[in-house]
Amino acid sequence: MSLDDASAKRYARKSVFLEWCEKDGLSVIGGYGVEDLKTAPLKYWERLGGPAAYCHLEGSQGFVGLLIAEIPAGKSLKPFRHMCEEQVLILSGRSATQFWSVAGKEPITHEWQSGSLFSPPLNVKHQHHNGSAAEPVRFATANNLPLVMNVYNSPDFVFNVPYEFTDRFAGQKDFFSSELKPGQEEDRVVNFIPDLNAVALDPHPERGIGFSRLGIHLSGNSMVGHIMAIESGTYKKAHRHGPGAQVIVIAGKGYSLM
Numbered sequence: 001m002s003l004d005d006a007s008a009k010r011y012a013r014k015s016v017f018l019e020w021c022e023k024d025g026l027s028v029i030g031g032y033g034v035e036d037l038k039t040a041p042l043k044y045w046e047r048l049g050g051p052a053a054y055c056h057l058e059g060s061q062g063f064v065g066l067l068i069a070e071i072p073a074g075k076s077l078k079p080f081r082h083m084c085e086e087q088v089l090i091l092s093g094r095s096a097t098q099f100w101s102v103a104g105k106e107p108i109t110h111e112w113q114s115g116s117l118f119s120p121p122l123n124v125k126h127q128h129h130n131g132s133a134a135e136p137v138r139f140a141t142a143n144n145l146p147l148v149m150n151v152y153n154s155p156d157f158v159f160n161v162p163y164e165f166t167d168r169f170a171g172q173k174d175f176f177s178s179e180l181k182p183g184q185e186e187d188r189v190v191n192f193i194p195d196l197n198a199v200a201l202d203p204h205p206e207r208g209i210g211f212s213r214l215g216i217h218l219s220g221n222s223m224v225g226h227i228m229a230i231e232s233g234t235y236k237k238a239h240r241h242g243p244g245a246q247v248i249v250i251a252g253k254g255y256s257l258m
Helices: 003-012 016-024 145-152 155-160
Strands: 043-045 050-055 065-071 086-092 095-099 108-112 126-129 137-143 188-190 211-218 224-230
Touching (some): 145 155
Parallel strands (some): 188 211
Antiparallel strands (some): 095 108
């Protein structure tokens, strides 16, 4: 076998993350985008205890992806912990998530609704619930699970390590505050945004006429993000960045050139 043949065979092989998805029964959605996260097809994922699918899109390149999941009416997903960071966006429904910490005697119950955004602190055990007997809850989480799985190649390490990062979360009752504080890594530090559509953004005309944004740093995690708005009939100036950015359109209609 020539060197070129060996290289071609190596690059054609699935990543550790995608091989794990296949073994673990986690459905994968590929391509350049998902038309509607609210209607994307999901399949039951035993590890989570509910319907789910992982968006592993072109441009992510094994760094960051998006998990879509659903909580059936009146049900709860399984208690879950993981050595990857995630940002949870509630797409539809309302209910609560419980968080456990060795430092706290009782679990913290955090309520949310459609449009809410929060980030479970790294490796904190948590469980999502749906208190409605009539409607399912659907949510999406941007996370760095592909990177973490590709690096460690150990599901047992990623999902079963009991270590707690107490410098990020130690059972504080008021942890999921919606107060926006000045940040260093991004514009604001915050642990819970009740409704993304109601957040005031800062104007940035240098990035495009009618463009505004707000950078957010959630729960002391390393992953950051931003909310942005583009006024009707305008555009954000062309830009570039490293791989892995996950773009979720909350409202409106438009297009992107790449």
